[in-house]
Amino acid sequence: MNAQPLRLGALVVSISMVALAAGCQRVGAPAAQAAPPVVATATVEPLGTAGLGLSGTVRARVEAPLAFQVGGRIAARRVDAGQSVQAGQVLFELDPADLEQAVRAAEADVAAAEAALRTAQADLERVRTLAAQGFVSAQATDRAQLAAREAASRRDAAQARLSQVRNGRAYAQLRAPAAGVVTEVTGQPGQVVAAGQPVATLAQAGAREVEVFFPETVTPPATGQARLPDGRMVPLALREAAPMVDTLARTRRARYRADGLPAELPLGSVVSTQFALPGRPAAAAESTSPVGTWRVPVGALDERAEGPRVWRVRDGKLEAVPVRVLRLDDRHAVVAAPLQAGERVVALGTHLLQPGMTVQERAR
Known part of the structure; x- marks a missing residue:
C-alpha cells in the first residue's frame, strides 16, 4: 500500500483547519476591540455662582388705561402713540x-x-x-x-x-389725568365706545421701574442689579411680584424700583438684570461641588430620569449630573448645577447614554 497519498491528504486537512481557525480569529477580533461611540461635547459656560441673569423692560410706575366715563361716538382723536402730554390736555372728544x-x-x-x-x-x-x-x-x-x-x-x-x-x-372730552407719555392708542374717530372702554394707555411721568419675568421655579429675589446700555449698573429693589404663575408663559412677573435710571432712557428699553439666588437645588444637595449657574446647549438636557440632568465627560466616561432649569431659548439652556468651569457635557443624543459608558469626545 502506497503511504504517500495518505500523508498528502493529512497535510491538506491540517492546513485547512489552521486557515479556518485563523479566519475565525480575524472575524472575532473587531467585535472584541470595538471602538467606543463618539459623542459631541460642549464646554459649560459659567454665568456666576448661584446667580440668574434675565432681561428686564423699563416701565413707568403708573401705566393707566384711559376711557370715557360716558358712551358715544368718537368725534376727534388729538393724540398719537408715543406722544408726550400734559395734565388736563384733551386727548379724545365724543360727539356732543x-x-x-x-x-x-x-x-x-x-x-x-x-x-x-x-x-x-x-x-x-x-x-x-x-x-x-x-x-x-x-x-x-x-x-x-x-x-x-x-x-x-x-x-x-x-x-x-x-x-x-x-x-x-x-366727559365728552377725555383729558390726560397726569403728565406722561401715551404708549398705546386704540380708539379711532367714528368708533362707538361704551363707558369705561379703554381707548388709550398713559404711562405717567415720574418714577420708573424694571419689569422682569422669572421662571416659575424661581421666587423673585428682593434685590438685584440692572446693566444699562452704557455699561453702568443700577441697583434694583423689589416692589411687587405677581402672586400666581402665568398659565401660558409659566413665568412670574415682578416689578423692581430703579431710582438710578437716567431720564433719557426711553420707556420699553431692554436692560440686562442680575440676581443672586439663595440656596441650592434639592437634586444636587448631596454634592460637594458648589452650585453655580451655567449655560449649556439645549440638546444637552436629558429628562428621562426623575428630573432634568446633563452628562458630564470625565476620563472618557459619562456621569449624570442633576440640574435645575432656569430658562430656555432655541439654542441654550441656563441651569443651576454642581459643575466646574471648563467641564464638558454631551451636547447631543443624550437619550442614548447610560452611566459609566465609555465614549470618545468630538468638540462641537
Missing part, C-alpha cells in the same frame, strides 16, 4: 349732540319740578288759611304739607339729574 339733548331735557325737568313745587306751596298756604278759619280739617292740611314735601323732593332729584348730565357733557 346726544349729550346736549340730555342736558336740555334735564333742564326742562328741573323747570317743571320747580313749577310743581311753587304750586304745592301755594296750595299749602291756602289750606292753612282756611284751616285757621275752620273751613277745612286738619287732615287736609297734612295732605297739603305732604304734597309740598313731595314736590320739593322731585325738584331736588331733577336738579341732581341735571348736574349729572352736565358732568356727562363735560
